[in-house]
Amino acid sequence: MRPEVKEKLARMSRDERVLLKPLVETSRGFYIVAATLCAITAWGIFAYYLQVRYGLGLTGLNRPEYWGIYIICFVFFIGISHAGTLISAILRVSKAEWRRSITRSAELITVLVIGFGAIQPIIDLGRPDRVLNVIFHAQLLSPLLWDVISIGLYFVSCTIYLYVPMLPDLALIRDSGIKAPRLYRFLAAGYHDTPEQRARLEKVIGVLSIVVIPIAVSVHTVIGWIFAMTLRPMWHSTIFGPYFVMGAIYSGIAAILVAMVVLRRAFSLEQYFKDIHFDYLGRLLLLFSLLWFYFTFAEYLTAFYGGEPSELRTFWAKVSGPFAIPFWTMVAGCFFIPLALMSRKSMRTPKGTLIAGIAVMIGMWLERFNIVVPTSVNPRWEIESIGSYLPSWIELSIMAATFSGFILLYMLATKFVPIVSIWEIKEGREISVREVSERVAEYLPDEREALVPGKVR
């Protein structure tokens, strides 16, 4: 850190000092991790080059196993993207004050992960050179096209929803002059935090946080419909839309928790990601583990009880057949582990939520595996022998590159924007503490005199 920057930081408030520090100071560990991730990403890009050059034959895909790792990752990543938007939007709309320090990191996950999710179906294409045909020859009856539209809209709205609440912080960095003055002058877009601008900002955020909710819900609904609209056993299910949305939010919460634990450790943010945040998000995770069980149970019971032979073949392939290991690992990761951990207060700590979060992420990835693959290898026409699927190193490399590319960009982003919204913390200190006590007083039956803010301890 240069001395003049250090001096500038020293003159700032404590929140600003702590939260802006990662922008101007980079540890050696950061470079090592970043270099490793760069190498993995480069390897994956090389694997993709081979795939484009020689064809999808380099994957483990076959007939009837037409969709594999890429489509699983597509559903998984777009699912994770529900972290930011839905959670931050719902918490904002419901005026949950504890959101203040977690919204930024969550929204950032959303925007980056949508990008990495959206490229998956393109990686999966046999002819990526013709991808623009979905615009030139658009066929609106195809659920894939609904997806193109809804993910496009989602990406745009989430990017705006990330950027707009970032303006006051960008202006702060510009005014402090600690980093790249021209870049931040451009990014801050003439925002000067006048009361008028602030009021307008709050209004825009208010509108956006409502608008993004239905868009986010539509995105994962439509992804579920890609499967549900076909006549395939255990895909053709009315529950898939809501099931996918619920699963998306679930994996999103898990992703936020993991990110928060890492950020807290890496940038010493113990004061911002406090125990109470992990406690609350842990409760949310607990709620979703129960919801997940409810949805999954309903889905599998219906398939089993109906007893249609083609459905049963897929059902048994999952429950006790060749897919029993991924199936029961999924049940453990999505239900038993988070349930056992998060139902104890002593485990709703950074450490406990980290374990539960990772279990849920693995479980949710496997859930998508268990949806895509067992149905694929069990076609409806029974004379078809059961197929098999073993992902090739090309697919695994590209998957690793997607994960590392996402983490890399996320790390880089923490070097350019404060990962906790400074102005929202400030606003919390200056305004919300008073506002909330007034609001609580309003909830109660009269006797307001007894509860005026000044008298609240």
Place this chain on the structure above:
Amino acid sequence: MPRWGMVIDLDRCTGCAACEVACKSENNIPTVSAEQADMGRALSWMKVETELEGEFPETRLLFFPRPCLHCDNPPCIKVCPVRATYIDEEGIVGQIYARCIGCRYCANACPYTVKYFNWYDPEWSESERQHLNPDVSVRPKGVIEKCTFCHHRLQKAREDAAAEGRELREEDYQPACAEICPAGAITFGDLDNPNHRVHELKEDPRAFRVMEDLGTEPKVYYLRPRE
């Protein structure tokens, strides 16, 4: 307007797979290595599936030739994001190889698993290359392909009939598989034309269609083997 369809008599089918071979050579379908075939990468627009019925030693082998069933209500065309798969006014379900983006959604949506994907660029030996059918385009890697009822033959048959100033006859347009079948198990023609054999055969008491309950309305009928 004709509605092209096929009736396959399972009682007559001997499982010789001549239909498969005729189809491959007619439609420039590339052969793949044994390893690739084991992985499920073989392309075979017409495929003779075998099914073992009964318990040993009272077993019976059943042959089941499977082309694209050319549904009247094809699940594959609804899901294609780029209109690369379509049904024409005469009921033939086709694929536009130059437009297909290779997402394989149609292949997944097809309940009969009769759409095939080009995992690699096709390869032919020099001698095979000289026998490629000039009437059928060769598909590049990364696109879906499928049985077309040899619709290039229909074009030619129409032109010939027009040149001779007569109506199109049943025997003018026959796909390669129907033409070659030594057991006469495959009958092809206009399902709606009482002068065509398929018109009557599809009403045979032995006639059935695969998974009729799905509402896909396949235009390939099968005749149950006699007991």
